[in-house]
Amino acid sequence: MAGHSKFKNIMHRKGAQDARRAKKFARLTKELQVAVRSGTDPSSNPRLRSALSACRAVNMPKDNIERVIKKEEDGESSNLEEVRYEGYAPGGVALIVDALTDNRNRTAAEVRSSFAKYGGNLGETGSVSYLFNNVGQILYQKNIKSDDEIFDIAIEVGANDVKSDDTNYEIITSVYEFNNVREKLESLLGPTEQAELIWCPENYIEIDDEKKAASILKLLDTLDNCEDVQGVYGNFEINEESKSILLTTDGMEFCEKLLKENGIIKEGKPKI
Numbered sequence: 001m002a003g004h005s006k007f008k009n010i011m012h013r014k015g016a017q018d019a020r021r022a023k024k025f026a027r028l029t030k031e032l033q034v035a036v037r038s039g040t041d042p043s044s045n046p047r048l049r050s051a052l053s054a055c056r057a058v059n060m061p062k063d064n065i066e067r068v069i070k071k072e073e074d075g076e077s078s079n080l081e082e083v084r085y086e087g088y089a090p091g092g093v094a095l096i097v098d099a100l101t102d103n104r105n106r107t108a109a110e111v112r113s114s115f116a117k118y119g120g121n122l123g124e125t126g127s128v129s130y131l132f133n134n135v136g137q138i139l140y141q142k143n144i145k146s147d148d149e150i151f152d153i154a155i156e157v158g159a160n161d162v163k164s165d166d167t168n169y170e171i172i173t174s175v176y177e178f179n180n181v182r183e184k185l186e187s188l189l190g191p192t193e194q195a196e197l198i199w200c201p202e203n204y205i206e207i208d209d210e211k212k213a214a215s216i217l218k219l220l221d222t223l224d225n226c227e228d229v230q231g232v233y234g235n236f237e238i239n240e241e242s243k244s245i246l247l248t249t250d251g252m253e254f255c256e257k258l259l260k261e262n263g264i265i266k267e268g269k270p271k272i
Contacts, residue, residue, distance in 0.1 A: 026227075083107060088120055094132070096234075138170075140185075141167065
């Protein structure tokens, strides 16, 4: 699931570390399979260079990467398609779901079912994407340089903006300059913590209702666990009071329990 950093920052996910690692590897493998279709030489394929950089950032085994490239060289291209879904979660929150799939019908059914279960509505293409900007996001750990140094370096190499929280610098680029900026930053600062194209909301909706917040979190968690989904992006923020209640216990299990206790999710249609 990949997704926008604000979503990632508030998600509290249970599960073993190796399971999360396997999911990340699976997503990157799909991205590699699509990227190599434009050529197996990274020097002439920017998307492949970006995918290889992402693989290195999570220490994907070299054998895994070479296996994907060799299949393409042997004429065994994947039949994955890029698809995008747009819709609304409870509270009028807009969501974009990016997927890579070899079966559009299967993926559409799974995404539609996830939206319906937690009170959302799947919309038409273009129904919410106008609320977002497609940008490049490059993350570095906070201790790599001072704030002023990072800002100066990022602007010098062509980034549009620099943000930070307690742990990371978030460097924003245009889609067109993403690979160029990433490569220049890596030459100056070393490997990135994460680098990808994301959908960044123009504005955020604050969610202050615990039940709506729980429904949104469960919907995003369910979408993120879909096999074909590569990223989920939303234009919401959960206020601190609701966040402290929902995310300081057992994360998604607590959200599920809250929704069931209030009759919001049953066998039938959600009430929100």
